[in-house]
Amino acid sequence: MEYTISITPQTERVVTDARSIPFGKVPTEHMFIAEYRNGEWQNARITPFANLTMSPFALCLHYGQTVFEGMKAFAMQDGKVNIFRPDKHYDRFTKSLQRLCMPSVPKNLFMEALHQLIQLDANWVPSDGDGSLYIRPFMIASEDRIGVKASDEYLFMIVCSPAYKYYAKPLKVKVETQFVRAADGGTGSAKCGGNYGAALLPSQMAREAGYDQVLWTDSKTHEFIEESGTMNVMFYMDNTLITPPLSGTILDGVTRDSLLTLAREKGIKVEERKIKHKEIIDALEAGKRVEAFGAGTAAVVAPIQIIAVGDKQYKCYIEPDAIMYQLQDELFNIRKGIAPDTHNWNYIV
Numbered sequence: 003m004e005y006t007i008s009i010t011p012q013t014e015r016v017v018t019d020a021r022s023i024p025f026g027k028v029p030t031e032h033m034f035i036a037e038y039r040n041g042e043w044q045n046a047r048i049t050p051f052a053n054l055t056m057s058p059f060a061l062c063l064h065y066g067q068t069v070f071e072g073m074k075a076f077a078m079q080d081g082k083v084n085i086f087r088p089d090k091h092y093d094r095f096t097k098s099l100q101r102l103c104m105p106s107v108p109k110n111l112f113m114e115a116l117h118q119l120i121q122l123d124a125n126w127v128p129s130d131g132d133g134s135l136y137i138r139p140f141m142i143a144s145e146d147r148i149g150v151k152a153s154d155e156y157l158f159m160i161v162c163s164p165a166y167k168y169y170a171k172p173l174k175v176k177v178e179t180q181f182v183r184a185a186d187g188g189t190g191s192a193k194c195g196g197n198y199g200a201a202l203l204p205s206q207m208a209r210e211a212g213y214d215q216v217l218w219t220d221s222k223t224h225e226f227i228e229e230s231g232t233m234n235v236m237f238y239m240d241n242t243l244i245t246p247p248l249s250g251t252i253l254d255g256v257t258r259d260s261l262l263t264l265a266r267e268k269g270i271k272v273e274e275r276k277i278k279h280k281e282i283i284d285a286l287e288a289g290k291r292v293e294a295f296g297a298g299t300a301a302v303v304a305p306i307q308i309i310a311v312g313d314k315q316y317k318c319y320i321e322p323d324a325i326m327y328q329l330q331d332e333l334f335n336i337r338k339g340i341a342p343d344t345h346n347w348n349y350i351v
């Protein structure tokens with residue numbers, strides 16, 4: 003089915019000093035919105051960014067039927083703008099929606115909405131340094147009904163905000179053995195609001211204890227590392243890049259996949275396997291050089307300088323020649339059009 007997207011442009015379009023904007027604080031001029039009613043998507047439109055009006059009975063406000071994506075657009079060195087790997091984000095969005103019992107968005111609607119919105123707000127895509135435009139597609143259950151049920155009505159929206167560095171400095175993380183992010187059979191591999199809400203308290207407790215984030219462990223034994231904060235996690239030691247394998251409890255990160263692909267192409271040995279925190283700590287105690295880093299859309303590569311287990315803290319390798327920075331630079335160069343995009347990851351707007 004073909005969708006027509008009506009556009010109401012904003013006349014005044016001024017970008018203030020984007021670098022000084024805290025992550026996710028200032029929206030661009032426009033947003034996309036479509037409504038799902040009577041089994042179909044309708045009224046697709048791009049409007050000036052505005053607040054929503056909804057019934058306090060709206061299901062999303064009560065039972066967590068919300069799913070989102072986090073993606074980025076980049077200004078390339080030739081002046082064009084690209085959206086990074088929208089296909090992979092679309093596929094993950096679709097899987098998350100399925101898990102939360104929500105309707106899918108047709109791919110042509112998703113792509114057309116993205117294309118038109120980013121084209122309209124292209125002057126909000128930062129072109130300096132590591133700047134990018136953070137794109138947040140999301141869906142919420144909008145039916146006004148306070149009984150527990152899958153909603154019959156939804157809003158699909160896309161909003162954007164200029165973004166620079168997510169973390170100002172290398173992270174101190176603590177191995178979390180009390181709380182879990184996800185359990186087998188749960189929603190860990192879906193990008194749904196509930197996963198993030200449930201992580202707030204453990205993250206706050208970690209911050210109060212002097213850490214930036216937690217290293218999540220598995221729900222059964224707390225021995226195996228799963229993710230770090232809101233990111234996938236990777237380790238580089240013994241000339242090998244190691245990351246936990248995809249499973250029902252791990253998010254299929256687009257940055258994760260991109261970094262693993264680039265590492266393999268560089269001839270780096272890559273292992274997607276279960277990894278105990280003890281293995282990392284043993285290596286650090288043996289004086290080995292261990293790199294640890296988070297990988298995610300917002301943060302890209304977030305170096306970890308300290309891993310704590312209980313009261314003990316261990317230092318990871320964060321010097322400039324670390325492999326993680328090489329991978330980060332390679333990704334940056336592809337996105338900026340400095341290096342060839344051999345995987346067709348850049349969708350040019």
Ligand code: COI
Pocket residue numbers: 071072073198232298299300301
């Ligand atoms: C992302 O990296 O895109 C995330 O989803 C993390 C956070 C901003 C929620």
